Amino acid sequence: MKLNPGQNDAVHYVSGPCLVLAGAGSGKTRVIINKIAYLVEKCGYKARNIAAVTFTNKAAREMKERVAQSMGRKEARGLWISTFHTLGLEIIKREHKVLGLKAGFSLFDDQDTFALLKELTQDELDEDKDLIKALASAISNWKGGLVIPQQARKMVKDEQGQLFAMLYQRYAQHMKAYNALDFDDLILIPTLLLRMNEEVRTRWQTRIQYLLVDEYQDTNTSQYELVKLLVGERARFTVVGDDDQSIYSWRGAKPQNLVLLGSDFPKLKLIKLEQNYRSSQRILRAANILIANNPHVYEKALFSDLAYGEPLRVLIAANEEQEAERVVAEIIRHKFVGRTQFGQYAILYRGNHQSRLLERALMTNRIPYKLSGGTSFFARAEIKDIMAYLRLVVNPDDDNAFLRVVNLPKRGIGPATLERLGNFANQKHISMFEAIFDAGLNHELAPAAVKSLYQFGQFIVDTGEIAKRGESVDAIKKLIRSINYEDYLYETSTSAKAAEMRMKNISELYRWVTEMLEGDELDEPMTLPEVVTRLTLRDMMERNSEDEGGDQVQLMTLHASKGLEFPFVFMVGVEERILPHQSSIDEDNVDEERRLAYVGITRAQRELWFVICRERRQFGETMRCEPSRFLMELPQDDLIWENRKPQQTEQQRMATGKSNIANLRDMFKK
Numbered sequence: 001m002k003l004n005p006g007q008n009d010a011v012h013y014v015s016g017p018c019l020v021l022a023g024a025g026s027g028k029t030r031v032i033i034n035k036i037a038y039l040v041e042k043c044g045y046k047a048r049n050i051a052a053v054t055f056t057n058k059a060a061r062e063m064k065e066r067v068a069q070s071m072g073r074k075e076a077r078g079l080w081i082s083t084f085h086t087l088g089l090e091i092i093k094r095e096h097k098v099l100g101l102k103a104g105f106s107l108f109d110d111q112d113t114f115a116l117l118k119e120l121t122q123d124e125l126d127e128d129k130d131l132i133k134a135l136a137s138a139i140s141n142w143k144g145g146l147v148i149p150q151q152a153r154k155m156v157k158d159e160q161g162q163l164f165a166m167l168y169q170r171y172a173q174h175m176k177a178y179n180a181l182d183f184d185d186l187i188l189i190p191t192l193l194l195r196m197n198e199e200v201r202t203r204w205q206t207r208i209q210y211l212l213v214d215e216y217q218d219t220n221t222s223q224y225e226l227v228k229l230l231v232g233e234r235a236r237f238t239v240v241g242d243d244d245q246s247i248y249s250w251r252g253a254k255p256q257n258l259v260l261l262g263s264d265f266p267k268l269k270l271i272k273l274e275q276n277y278r279s280s281q282r283i284l285r286a287a288n289i290l291i292a293n294n295p296h297v298y299e300k301a302l303f304s305d306l307a308y309g310e311p312l313r314v315l316i317a318a319n320e321e322q323e324a325e326r327v328v329a330e331i332i333r334h335k336f337v338g339r340t341q342f343g344q345y346a347i348l349y350r351g352n353h354q355s356r357l358l359e360r361a362l363m364t365n366r367i368p369y370k371l372s373g374g375t376s377f378f379a380r381a382e383i384k385d386i387m388a389y390l391r392l393v394v395n396p397d398d399d400n401a402f403l404r405v406v407n408l409p410k411r412g413i414g415p416a417t418l419e420r421l422g423n424f425a426n427q428k429h430i431s432m433f434e435a436i437f438d439a440g441l442n443h444e445l446a447p448a449a450v451k452s453l454y455q456f457g458q459f460i461v462d463t464g465e466i467a468k469r470g471e472s473v474d475a476i477k478k479l480i481r482s483i484n485y486e487d488y489l490y491e492t493s494t495s496a497k498a499a500e501m502r503m504k505n506i507s508e509l510y511r512w513v514t515e516m517l518e519g520d521e522l523d524e525p526m527t528l529p530e531v532v533t534r535l536t537l538r539d540m541m542e543r544n545s546e547d548e549g550g551d552q553v554q555l556m557t558l559h560a561s562k563g564l565e566f567p568f569v570f571m572v573g574v575e576e577r578i579l580p581h582q583s584s585i586d587e588d589n590v591d592e593e594r595r596l597a598y599v600g601i602t603r604a605q606r607e608l609w610f611v612i613c614r615e616r617r618q619f620g621e622t623m624r625c626e627p628s629r630f631l632m633e634l635p636q637d638d639l640i641w642e643n644r645k646p647q648q649t650e651q652q653r654m655a656t657g658k659s660n661i662a663n664l665r666d667m668f669k670k
């Protein structure tokens with residue numbers, strides 16, 4: 001792989017600490033990949049003594065692949081290339097004895113943590129979901145800042161702080177009793193261990209002799225401390241980052257860590273890279289002009305030798321449904337004209353919920369797509385629940401579907417009952433559903449259990465009958481109502497808003513199934529079994545594609561797109577209140593949102609579209625939308641706004657006495 005002089009310096013400087021500070025697409029990640037190969041091939045490092053840390057699992061997988069391609073698979077074996085959390089987990093696994101953890105410790109995700117906190121704080125927080133959430137985030141912040149419960153109790157001043165610190169302590173004690181760790185522990189525990197135990201520290205400093213960190217601007221206090229402890233006095237490390245792409249301050253990331261490096265390691269070599277190899281000049285110019293509105297830690301000037309490129313386009317849709325349809329139509333048109341591949345397109349958005357309508361539009365048009373990060377529509381628990389019901393109605397022998405819904409919502413059918421039912425069905429070689437109606441079951445189970453099972457079975461049979469009469473839409477409506485699914489969602493969700501979101505997903509599924517059942521100009525009406533197999537197949541394809549990475553349009557949040565690049569990028573919902581997000585407008589933290597927009601723009605190599613709506617439904621209300629201030633900050637001569645009258649010359653604009661931006665706003669209001 002070719003390198004420019006700055007990149008070469010960065011790769012060849014191995015005698016001390018090194019920081020590469022440079023803008024998007026300037027080849028920072030390429031430096032890391034080349035440097036790993038250089039360390040092994042030219043400097044005599046063994047692969048197993050080198051660790052590289054990135055920010056997401058996706059990025060780690062890609063880096064591993066690129067390193068293996070550059071230096072050979074055999075040579076690359078043993079390299080530690082992972083996220084911070086995976087590296088932390090590895091340290092904990094190998095040191096669990098010193099830590100006093102039993103080998104089979106379990107890992108709690110956010111939902112597990114929430115459930116435990118809810119249980120532990122019943123008396124104090126009275127199941128108030130917002131308070132529990134606030135507590136969870138306080139605990140996470142303490143952990144990210146390396147603050148243990150005893151210290152937290154000393155630090156806090158106000159009443160709520162004291163309460164939270166006390167609950168933090170209680171939570172920590174319980175986690176220990178459960179032999180469980182949460183996400184933040186994966187950094188906190190190894191860091192504290194390395195800090196306090198010299199023997200362990202020496203062991204890891206011998207094991208990891210050279211450390212490389214990508215996306216360094218997004219490390220938090222505990223991660224930075226872990227880096228320092230791992231590299232020790234020898235300070236053999238390279239970190240690369242871009243302060244303009246710091247987008248995780250809400251999770252405790254500290255771009256100031258870039259500055260701290262200089263004071264913690266006086267011998268730090270600072271290397272800047274200024275050539276961007278990714279984007280057309282127009283795209284890069286737009287990105288540079290946008291980010292110039294932010295204050296800077298270090299000044300940077302990025303240039304590109306690539307073509308000047310196509311203008312950036314702003315598509316204007318009437319509402320959010322049309323927004324999704326416009327994007328899909330544009331992809332189809334563009335692909336046809338340019339003979340491109342679906343895999344060259346990415347659709348980026350601010351929040352996960354924005355993916356729903358996009359997924360729908362892509363599916364309706366049979367365009368393969370891949371959604372990374374976040375949960376795709378069919379992987380969502382509520383969709384799986386209802387799909388399992390439909391599967392069971394269509395095919396009562398589907399034991400998996402049976403097990404998923406037999407006690408959802410609760411019907412007093414516990415694990416012991418199900419185990420016996422399962423054994424009985426096995427002996428008789430029948431499905432569990434069939435077993436419910438077998439007279440022999442009376443000898444196996446208590447009458448109450450038999451009754452509950454029978455009622456459930458009868459309910460499924462009845463629903464099936466309605467569907468068979470050709471009233472499937474009715475059958476589904478009745479089903480969702482009779483199981484009180486909405487109540488169930490409100491009882492089990494972390495907040496009323498979350499329950500609402502999940503219920504919305506259900507109505508989305510309902511709408512979809514109904515459309516397929518009733519047919520339209522394009523498709524014949526389908527029967528319920530046909531609909532269910534069609535949708536299940538879709539689900540399976542999606543899962544398989546996770547591994548294959550075929551020719552698919554990429555969907556992800558702006559956060560998840562960090563470090564990646566795509567020839568053609570659509571940024572949707574580029575409106576005030578979405579990007580910048582309402583909460584950041586309220587909190588006066590628009591700079592971080594501008595960095596997020598900068599990250600999005602700089603993912604694009606050749607062409608970039610922004611999409612905005614005139615109005616949008618939010619929380620049941622239709623609201624008028626206003627284009628994002630970031631669109632207004634971009635160089636307008638590089639932008640083409642849809643439906644805009646033919647470009648005026650500068651003189652004409654002066655003559656009308658109106659500024660470019662005022663014109664745009666006017667046009668938007670019409």
Ligand SMILES: Nc1ncnc2c1ncn2[C@@H]1O[C@H](COP(=O)(O)OP(=O)(O)OP(=O)(O)O)[C@@H](O)[C@H]1O
Nearest residue numbers: 002003004023024025026027028029030277278563
């Ligand atoms: N010296 C070079 N010659 C040609 N292409 C290069 C060179 N350096 C990097 N590239 C290419 O430029 C693109 C951007 O590189 P890379 O992803 O390493 O940038 P980055 O600085 O890590 O970007 P980001 O800030 O978005 O993470 C990649 O396609 C890479 O292969």
Ligand SMILES: [Mg+2]
Nearest residue numbers: 028029214563
């Ligand atoms: Mg990178």
